[in-house]
Amino acid sequence: MDERPDWEPVRALERRVLRGGARLELTDDVRALLLRTAEEVAIRDADAALSTEAGALALLREAVRRISDGSNRLTEALHWMYRHQDAGNYDGARKLMRDLLTVEVVPLYREIAQDQLDDMADKP
Numbered sequence: 001m002d003e004r005p006d007w008e009p010v011r012a013l014e015r016r017v018l019r020g021g022a023r024l025e026l027t028d029d030v031r032a033l034l035l036r037t038a039e040e041v042a043i044r045d046a047d048a049a050l051s052t053e054a055g056a057l058a059l060l061r062e063a064v065r066r067i068s069d070g071s072n073r074l075t076e077a078l079h080w081m082y083r084h085q086d087a088g089n090y091d092g093a094r095k096l097m098r099d100l101l102t103v104e105v106v107p108l109y110r111e112i113a114q115d116q117l118d119d120m121a122d123k124p
Contacts, residue, residue, distance in 0.1 A: 005040040005108060007067050009033055014064045017057070026056055034059055041066040042105045070106040074113065081116060090123040 010033055016022045024030070031050055038046035041063050049055035077100045084093035097117040104110050 005037075007037065007040075010037045010060070010063060010067075014060060018061065018064075024053055024056055024060070026050065026053065030056075034063070037063045040107070041070075042107060066106055070104055070109040073100060073104060074109045077113070078116070085120075085123075088124075090120055093123075094120050 013024075013030065013033065017024045034050060034056060035046050038044075038049075038059060043059065043062060043066070046059055049059040077096045081093045081096045084090070084096065094117060097113045097120075100113045101110060101117070104113060
């Protein structure tokens with residue numbers, strides 16, 4: 001992934017619509033934001049979801065959930081990976097990254113986990 005995604009616009013939309021109760025207006029800009037974000041978090045068939053307001057809301061919820069859940073999983077796995085590394089337990093550290101890769105779908109978070117795993121390739 002050459003460029004890091006900017007998820008602040010979709011988070012702002014989520015705050016305004018899902019938490020704030022504003023109506024989701026499917027403007028061209030909102031559609032483009034949702035389509036881009038769906039691609040960035042590995043949601044397929046986003047076009048179909050945008051055919052209705054209910055589908056667009058579900059797409060928004062799922063995109064934000066993937067961003068948040070993936071971030072939490074990655075942060076926790078990295079925390080424990082570093083603790084294992086500090087203790088010299090590289091097998092345990094590698095296992096954490098492999099386990100994360102089995103469940104994570106967001107490409108950015110997968111890339112970070114794989115980079116960590118690759119960085120441990122020469123460790124005992």
